[in-house]
Amino acid sequence: MVTYLVRRSLLMIPTLLGITLMVFMLLALAPGGIGASMQAAGGQGNTTGIAQQQAYLEDRYGLSDPVIVQYAKWLSSISPIKFGTRDLRMQSGERVSVPRPIPAPSLPQVFPPPAMPSVVFTPSTDESQIAEFKALQRDAEGTRRTYVGSVRLFRDALADVARAVGAPLVGRLDGKGGAKANEFADVLTVLDAAQAQAAQDAVVGTSASSNIDATHKPDASAATVRVAQLAQARAKLFDAAKSMDTKWALAEETRQRATIAFMAGPYPKSGFPVIPNLVSLDTSDFGVAFSKNRPVWDLIIEALPVTLLINLIAFPISYLIAVPTGVIASVRRGSWFDLLTGVLYLSLYSIPTVLAGVFAIGFLANNQYLGLFPVSGLHDTTADTMAFLPSTNAAGVYKCGWLLDVMWHIALPVLCLTYGSFAILSKQTRASMLDNLSADYVRTAKAKGVARNDVVVRHVFRNSLLPLITMFVGIFPAMLGGSVVVERIFSVPGMGSLVLDAISNNDRDLILADVLMIAAVNVFALLLADILYAVADPRVSYE
Numbered sequence: 062m063v064t065y066l067v068r069r070s071l072l073m074i075p076t077l078l079g080i081t082l083m084v085f086m087l088l089a090l091a092p093g094g095i096g097a098s099m100q101a102a103g104g105q106g107n108t109t110g111i112a113q114q115q116a117y118l119e120d121r122y123g124l125s126d127p128v129i130v131q132y133a134k135w136l137s138s139i140s141p142i143k144f145g146t147r148d149l150r151m152q153s154g155e156r157v158s159v160p161r162p163i164p165a166p167s168l169p170q171v172f173p174p175p176a177m178p179s180v181v182f183t184p185s186t187d188e189s190q191i192a193e194f195k196a197l198q199r200d201a202e203g204t205r206r207t208y209v210g211s212v213r214l215f216r217d218a219l220a221d222v223a224r225a226v227g228a229p230l231v232g233r234l235d236g237k238g239g240a241k242a243n244e245f246a247d248v249l250t251v252l253d254a255a256q257a258q259a260a261q262d263a264v265v266g267t268s269a270s271s272n273i274d275a276t277h278k279p280d281a282s283a284a285t286v287r288v289a290q291l292a293q294a295r296a297k298l299f300d301a302a303k304s305m306d307t308k309w310a311l312a313e314e315t316r317q318r319a320t321i322a323f324m325a326g327p328y329p330k331s332g333f334p335v336i337p338n339l340v341s342l343d344t345s346d347f348g349v350a351f352s353k354n355r356p357v358w359d360l361i362i363e364a365l366p367v368t369l370l371i372n373l374i375a376f377p378i379s380y381l382i383a384v385p386t387g388v389i390a391s392v393r394r395g396s397w398f399d400l401l402t403g404v405l406y407l408s409l410y411s412i413p414t415v416l417a418g419v420f421a422i423g424f425l426a427n428n429q430y431l432g433l434f435p436v437s438g439l440h441d442t443t444a445d446t447m448a449f450l451p452s453t454n455a456a457g458v459y460k461c462g463w464l465l466d467v468m469w470h471i472a473l474p475v476l477c478l479t480y481g482s483f484a485i486l487s488k489q490t491r492a493s494m495l496d497n498l499s500a501d502y503v504r505t506a507k508a509k510g511v512a513r514n515d516v517v518v519r520h521v522f523r524n525s526l527l528p529l530i531t532m533f534v535g536i537f538p539a540m541l542g543g544s545v546v547v548e549r550i551f552s553v554p555g556m557g558s559l560v561l562d563a564i565s566n567n568d569r570d571l572i573l574a575d576v577l578m579i580a581a582v583n584v585f586a587l588l589l590a591d592i593l594y595a596v597a598d599p600r601v602s603y604e
Contacts (some may be wrong), residue, residue: 062595069591073584080580081573082132088569089128116213117206118351120164122569135573139345147341149328155356156331156346160201160319163208166309167215167242171249172302175310180317184325194319194327201312201319208312211305216240218294218301222248225287225294226255252295259287348570352562357574360559365578367439367555368544371471375478379536383483384529387490391498392517402487410484414477418550421473437552439470474547482536489532493525500524526597534590 118124123131137144149157166174185193219240223230230251233244262284332343347357383406390399426436441447444463451462461469497503498521506516548557556575563571 065591066588069588073581073588076584077577077580078136081577084573084576085132085135085569086128088567088572089131091567116209120205120209121351135348135570139347139577141342141345143332143341143343144339146338147334148331148343148346149323149326150331151328155359157198157323157328159323160198160316161205163205163309163313163316164212166302166305167212168245168248168302170246172299172306174306178310178314178317180314180321182318182321184322184327186325190322190325191327194322194325197315197319197322201315204308204312204315208305208308211301211308215298215301215305216242218298219245219248222252222294222298225290226251248298252291252298256288256291256295259284259291263288347574350563350568350571352566352568352571357570360571361556361574361578364554364556364559367553368548368557370467371474371478371544371547371553371555374471375475376536378475379479379482379486380529382479383486384490386483387487388494388517388522390487391491391494394495399491406484406487409480412480414481414546415550417480418473418477418547421477422550425473434473435470439467439553441466441470471553474544474551474553477547477550478544485536486529486532489528490525493528494521497521497524523597527594530590530593530597533593534586 123134126134146159148159151157166172184190216239219242220234220238223234223240223245230245230248234240332341334341345358347361349355350357350360353360386402386406390396390402393399421434422436424430426432426434435441440463444466447463447466448460449463451465452460454460494517503516503521506520507513511520544555545557545560547553548555549561552558556578559571560575562568563575
């Protein structure tokens with residue numbers, strides 16, 4: 062059994078890698094890329110700000126690298142084996158990494174950047190060290206963001222030059238009309254030639270003594286307009302290059318200051334060194350969700366207990382109601398109980414979860430009708446002042462307490478998660494029980510005078526557990542998936558709401574962390590089912 066468990070555990074690793082790789086590829090191919098919702102929300106109002114934000118995300122996630130390289134970087138961040146300089150760990154548990162290198166300015170052979178800044182800086186060593194480091198960290202990230210935005214504006218200026226010149230530069234633009242700087246090394250040479258040709262056409266077109274035939278004579282007004290367009294594109298390109306170089310120098314200077322302050326160690330080092338300054342062991346880093354500007358793990362830690370609370374209450378309720386009714390229906394086959402439970406459970410199964418949630422809010426929670434339950438949330442607004450258990454104050458007024466308040470708020474979400482599984486579990490239990498009730502060993506037990514209840518419970522029911530265990534593998538992960546809809550309907554701040562927000566914002570780190578956790582739940586459910594097989598049936602052996 063131990064050998065089997067070890068082998069299955071090792072096989073989980075490539076399974077999870079395959080799932081995350083597939084999702085990663087889908088995210089990489091998604092229209093608009095990471096942060097597409099920001100561009101859609103921004104419309105045409107602030108195109109420069111959106112472009113800078115998109116450029117910052119491209120820099121942050123390395124979107125210019127091949128997809129497989131991006132995936133390898135994500136794997137290295139979640140891996141417990143770390144390479145290079147160890148991170149620092151704040152008192153809150155948040156990880157602080159060494160400032161990343163600043164990418165070099167585009168087209169340095171055409172627009173030489175300024176010399177590399179050489180910073181001499183001595184960080185504080187007193188109680189102001191942490192505050193100074195935080196300020197330097199903010200400055201380094203802010204100037205880097207500004208510089209990356211200026212690089213995007215420089216590439217836009219290159220694209221404008223290409224469109225103004227026409228052939229041959231316009232053919233170098235990508236499918237979205239953007240310019241890759243490494244393909245424009247001769248941009249000034251081509252631009253100079255285009256400007257000279259446009260100026261010559263303007264002179265020839267306006268010359269009264271020209272001997273050129275009128276059909277081949279350049280249009281003077283068009284040539285003059287082209288001269289102005291090329292001059293404007295040239296000025297914009299040089300201004301963008303100057304701004305990019307200036308912001309690069311400032312970003313590099315602030316990065317060096319932040320790096321020196323980082324090396325001074327304002328916080329303790331994170332993890333355990335294996336090879337100093339080369340290899341270390343540390344906890345997985347799931348990154349920072351750009352849509353919420355918070356570490357992904359902190360968001361999961363807040364949302365996961367809520368989802369587990371709802372599902373760990375709903376899951377036993379489903380089994381405790383459906384399985385006994387399935388057993389009774391099999392023993393009393395054809396009775397009114399069998400027919401009633403069958404019709405009732407199939408009717409409930411046919412109701413979509415979304416419709417059930419809307420009806421629950423509209424009739425059970427709406428004060429115009431029954432008003433028995435709260436509409437949304439997990440707690441009352443005064444939950445922080447409540448005692449944990451029900452109590453009576455000095456005036457004799459009954460207080461429900463924090464625990465009952467939570468149960469009251471999650472009653473409708475739990476109801477929407479459980480009713481759909483009644484039909485599946487009950488019918489499966491009934492069918493399995495009926496199959497075993499007609500087996501030879503049951504007739505033998507009855508012939509020996511074994512009590513009817515012992516035959517049903519100790520023999521038939523136990524042999525009917527294997528199909529129920531198989532159902533467990535699908536029902537528990539399905540409940541986690543169904544809670545996505547239920548949590549959104551009832552405004553429950555769980556994993557479901559977190560997943561939907563991540564998908565709507567195309568927040569890659571948050572989506573991948575959610576997918577990894579859901580996939581881990583599924584593979585562990587399969588492993589648990591194998592263990593339960595061996596517990597329920599002694600004939601099952603994995604040796």
